[in-house]
Amino acid sequence: MDVTIPTSAGSIHGYLAVPQPEVSGDGPWPAVVIVHDAFGMSDDVREIADRFGTAGYFALVPDLFHRGGFVRCVQSVFRQLLAAKGQAFDDIEAARQELLSHPNSNGKVGVAGFCMGGGFALVTAARGFDASAPYYGPMPRDESAFDDACPIVASFGGRDFGLRGAAAKLDQLLTEREVVHDVKEYAGAGHGFANRLPVGPFAPLMRIAGLGYDHDANQDAWRRVLTFFATHLS
Structure with missing residues (x-):
């Protein structure tokens, strides 16, 4: 459902x-803030939120x-991501607080x-999330972002040409800091393998470019995320 989220700079x-109680019991339930990609509030991210809901989570996507x-907005939000500060981070925190305030939240x-x-x-893993x-x-510029990070389950595509080596680097950084983690790179998958975007006839070209949906990788990553969240958010 569409909602309004109060933030430090007005509602968004x-x-x-x-x-659904008939599927997940009467609660209380854990929650997830879902941060959309550069396409914004697409049907795809709404479907991902619904999938979390079906799995027994409150799932909130801030716009x-x-x-x-x-x-x-794309330019501004990307600049904030690179700087690791700005209104986008305040909006994500507002979404976290909104979920915590729900009367049937389990506090995770x-x-x-x-x-x-x-x-x-990645950047907010050390900012209050469980x-x-x-x-x-993309990896944070400042590796100290992982100091005191919460448990992380991360998924990358081996054919994601823009993030070569990111999975191995993240695994190393988290291991050094003794952060509980599950990092996996899917050799045959590219960037965006978990997103069903309306690319139509361009799908073959996107696969050649290392982009696009990959059913097997998406299903395995989803299984890993649910298992990991069940452990750390229950």
Whole structure:
């Protein structure tokens, strides 16, 4: 359902998926903030939220592009991601607080993000969340972002030419800091392997370029995320 999220700079739009008692029991339930990719509040990210809802999680997607036109917002939000500060981080924190305030919350909130959102999921792993699930997110410039990080389950594509070596680097950084983690690179998958985007006839070209949906990789990553979240958000 479409919702409004109060933030430090006025309210923004969001999308909330709620567990169904007949499937997930009467609660209380854990929650997940989902950070969208550069396509914004697409049908794809809403479907991902619904999938978390069906799995027994409150799932809230804050619209980080709420405050302006698409091009201006993409540029602004990416700059904030690279700087590891700014209104986008305040909006993500507002979404976390909104979930914590729900009367049927169990007090545990994870974060999941895709592409740009995966970068936010990495940076915010040490900012109050109880578990983080970044999908092919760009690595933070400042490695201290992983100091005191929550448990992280991360997924990358081996054919993601823009993030070569990111999985191995993240695994190394988390191992050095003794952060509980599960990092996996899917050899045959590319960037965006967990996102069903309306690319139509361009799908073959995207696969050649190391982009696009991969069913097997997506299904395995989803299984890993649910297992990991069940451990750390229950």
